[in-house]
Amino acid sequence: xxxxVLRPGLLTTVQDGxxxxxxxxxxVPGGAxxxxxxxxxxxxxxxxxxxxxxxxxxxxxxxAFETDALIALCGAEFDATLDGQALPxxxxxxxxxxxxxxxxxxxxxxxxxxGVAGGIALEPLLGSRSTYLPAxxxxxxGRALRAGDVLPLAPDAAALASRHARTLQLPDPxxxxxxxxxxxAPSLTLPEQEFSVIHAMQGRHFGWFDAASQRGxxxxxxxxxxxxxxxxxxxxxxxxxxxxxxxxxxxxxCLGTVQVPADGAPIAxxxxxxxxxxxxxIAEIAGADMPRxxxxxxGAALRFARCTLTEALELRRVARRRFEAARRGIAWKxxx
Amino acid sequence: MQPLRIExxxxxxxxxxxxxxxxxxxxxxxQAIAAALRERAPPWVRDVVPSLGGLAMHFDLDHAExxxxxxxxxxxxxxxxxxxxxxxxxxxxxxxxxxxxxxxxGLDLGEVVAQTGLNAAExxxxxxxxxxxxxxxxxxxxxxxxxxxxxxxxxxxxxxPRTRVPxxxxxxxxxxxxxxxxxIAGGWNVLGRTPLRVFDPQREPPSLLAxxxxxxxxxxxxxxxxxxx
Numbered sequence: 001x002x003x004x005v006l007r008p009g010l011l012t013t014v015q016d017g018x019x020x021x022x023x024x025x026x027x028v029p030g031g032a033x034x035x036x037x038x039x040x041x042x043x044x045x046x047x048x049x050x051x052x053x054x055x056x057x058x059x060x061x062x063x064a065f066e067t068d069a070l071i072a073l074c075g076a077e078f079d080a081t082l083d084g085q086a087l088p089x090x091x092x093x094x095x096x097x098x099x100x101x102x103x104x105x106x107x108x109x110x111x112x113x114x115g116v117a118g119g120i121a122l123e124p125l126l127g128s129r130s131t132y133l134p135a136x137x138x139x140x141x142g143r144a145l146r147a148g149d150v151l152p153l154a155p156d157a158a159a160l161a162s163r164h165a166r167t168l169q170l171p172d173p174x175x176x177x178x179x180x181x182x183x184x185a186p187s188l189t190l191p192e193q194e195f196s197v198i199h200a201m202q203g204r205h206f207g208w209f210d211a212a213s214q215r216g217x218x219x220x221x222x223x224x225x226x227x228x229x230x231x232x233x234x235x236x237x238x239x240x241x242x243x244x245x246x247x248x249x250x251x252x253x254c255l256g257t258v259q260v261p262a263d264g265a266p267i268a269x270x271x272x273x274x275x276x277x278x279x280x281x282i283a284e285i286a287g288a289d290m291p292r293x294x295x296x297x298x299g300a301a302l303r304f305a306r307c308t309l310t311e312a313l314e315l316r317r318v319a320r321r322r323f324e325a326a327r328r329g330i331a332w333k334x335x336x
Numbered sequence: 337m338q339p340l341r342i343e344x345x346x347x348x349x350x351x352x353x354x355x356x357x358x359x360x361x362x363x364x365x366x367q368a369i370a371a372a373l374r375e376r377a378p379p380w381v382r383d384v385v386p387s388l389g390g391l392a393m394h395f396d397l398d399h400a401e402x403x404x405x406x407x408x409x410x411x412x413x414x415x416x417x418x419x420x421x422x423x424x425x426x427x428x429x430x431x432x433x434x435x436x437x438x439x440x441x442g443l444d445l446g447e448v449v450a451q452t453g454l455n456a457a458e459x460x461x462x463x464x465x466x467x468x469x470x471x472x473x474x475x476x477x478x479x480x481x482x483x484x485x486x487x488x489x490x491x492x493x494x495x496x497p498r499t500r501v502p503x504x505x506x507x508x509x510x511x512x513x514x515x516x517x518x519x520i521a522g523g524w525n526v527l528g529r530t531p532l533r534v535f536d537p538q539r540e541p542p543s544l545l546a547x548x549x550x551x552x553x554x555x556x557x558x559x560x561x562x563x564x565x
Contacts, residue, residue: 023383023394024370025543026477026517026535125537135477135518137537204343204351249358250474250481252385252392254346276387276474284346287397309407312347316397 001067001121001157005149009061009103013131014120014139014151015113017050022126023252023275030138030272031130033230033294034111036323037075040185041115043330044072044092046164051119052129052139054151056112058297060103061145065095069153070117070161074185076109076295082178090184094165097158109190110297117161118154134231134272168333183333186326188319189291195221195301198289201312203258203281205248213240217266217282218306225265226298230272233293235302239264240282250278256285256293270294288315337365337418339390342411348395350410355389358511360483363471366391367428367548372417381410386547387472388481428469428548433515433530435464435506435553436561441529443501444494448508448525451491462486463527463553468513470549476520478535478543482513482551497523504529506553513553515545531556531564 005012015038018031032038032055041053054061060078072092073080080087080103087093087101089112095101106112122129122140131139140151154160170179206214216238225234240260253259257269259279268285269277271294285293286307296302307315339352355362370386373393377384380399385392393410395402403409437460439445445456452459468484485508493509498521501507505516507524514524517535534544545551556564 020382020396023385023392024374024473024547025541026474026479027542029382126542132477134520135535135537137477201344201347204345249356249388249390250472251353251387251390252345252349252351252474254349254392254394256346274475275385276472284344287347309344309347313397316347320398 001153001155003151004064005145005147006062006064008145008147009056010059011057012061012145013055014052014129015055016052016129018130019126019128026275028273028275030132033271034075034189034291036189036291038113041072041074041113043327044185045070045115045117046334047119054114058106058110063101065099067097068158068161069095070164071095072115073112075112076106078106078112079104085178088180091181093180094161094170109295116153117164118157121152121154189295191295191300195303196292197305198293198302199286199307200283200304201307201309203283205280206282208242208280209282210241210243218304221301221303224296224298224300230270232267232269232273235266248278250276253277256290257281258283286312286315288319344407345392348397349392350407351390351392352414353390358388369417372420428550430550432552432554434556434564435528435530436556436558437528438558442527444525448491452488460555462489464555468551470545470547472547473543476517478517480515480545485511485513491525493523497521531561
């Protein structure tokens with residue numbers, strides 16, 4: 001029960017919900033960059049919330065399924081075909097043994113998640129199957145997939161696929177090879193056309209920056225630098241200037257911390273960020289907006305909207321409610 | 337001991353700052369506070385992360401037991417632990433870390449010679465003479481920040497960081513020593529290399545060193561390095 005990698009794509013890694021309780025050892029949670037799309041990818045194929053999926057970045061892989069499987073591709077809009085037919089996104093699709101999934105470029109957004117019923121059968125390391133690229137451990141041999149890799153699926157992947165296909169009453173295609181549901185999960189994290197609005201609170205060291213930088217941070221349109229990865233997004237725009245040069249004792253950072261190194265170019269810390277840092281923190285991005293930020297491709301534009309902690313927590317509640325409502329809708333399909 | 341400030345870190349964590357400059361006594365107390373917090377923390381506190389002069393608690397905002405006001409609940413918990421930690425201050429483990437200071441591994445020995453005016457043998461003698469203490473494990477998995485550097489060895493970071501520092505490299509800057517757990521970029525002055533793996537995800541615990549550990553650097557010959565590797 002496995003999937004063979006024909007072409008790896010730009011950066012295809014195994015990810016799940018990440019690691020817990022290890023930050024005092026220098027290990028951050030990591031996991032899926034867009035946990036919303038990742039969550040739907042699992043829900044759509046009837047998995048538990050934290051099963052491992054493939055995170056596909058900007059240019060997707062080509063995969064050969066050596067078993068029947070139920071899959072779902074969620075998140076960024078990629079060109080994708082299954083045995084030459086357009087693959088519908090955000091819904092469960094049955095793949096027959098020998099099926100070939102070809103994903104091309106992302107049109108909108110930058111990351112998609114390929115969920116497979118039963119998950120990817122790798123041994124968890126430190127409580128997770130997530131690939132942690134900076135230190136090269138976890139997931140599939142601690143690295144991005146390469147051509148020729150054989151990814152193990154759950155031993156009951158084929159049995160689950162046929163059982164779920166019956167439960168979901170996937171329509172018989174009448175000659176065509178593709179069987180998928182006619183309903184889908186919503187896209188909650190795709191980027192806006194012109195620029196994405198990302199909410200952020202003032203950081204601990206906001207007052208350390210000069211007035212122009214304090215205003216500019218929330219006024220200008222930033223662009224995601226090509227020099228961005230799962231550790232951090234470098235933002236292109238005006239250099240931010242500090243009033244003084246006081247040193248900071250290395251202190252804990254978190255997902256969404258925006259730190260400013262000496263060159264004045266801000267870095268938004270993403271899921272694989274360092275656990276501690278010694279650069280001043282100009283802002284902290286609202287957790288609710290991190291999945292949308294994670295979907296921005298290099299060159300994409302964003303603006304920061306100032307918010308308070310109370311507003312950030314309300315945004316979280318709203319996002320959580322929307323996700324849970326959709327997830328329950330999908331789970332219900334599996335109960336009927 | 338009371339924190340200087342307790343403030344939110346993003347919307348899912350809190351940071352308590354105890355010192356703005358490095359204070360070894362405060363750092364030692366922080367380890368005890370962090371241990372007490374970890375013991376008493378409710379399940380919605382995902383991580384307790386002590387650093388050089390403060391500590392963070394990260395929350396799981398989706399946890400069923402999350403209280404109405406997590407920030408306040410975390411501050412209250414911290415206040416409780418401040419008292420408990422003062423009573424139970426554990427002495428750190430004693431750890432010997434073998435280091436080969438051969439020129440092949442001590443990439444910046446020459447730079448430190450130039451900065452300090454000491455010869456290489458004297459630099460090694462001073463680095464290995466005193467007991468050091470782990471102040472923090474952070475930045476990368478298992479990367480220790482170790483305090484207690486001989487004052488004569490206090491040198492600034494390199495003007496231009498190296499893009500690749502080999503795994504196991506022992507490096508100094510200002511008043512501290514770090515050990516690079518992996519081959520990563522770094523701007524500290526490399527004195528030597530340990531054959532031990534400071535981080536191994538397959539090992540329990542994965543990190544060789546923990547905050548509070550008392551570390552001695554033990555100079556070893558190249559042959560011994562190869563034997564231990």
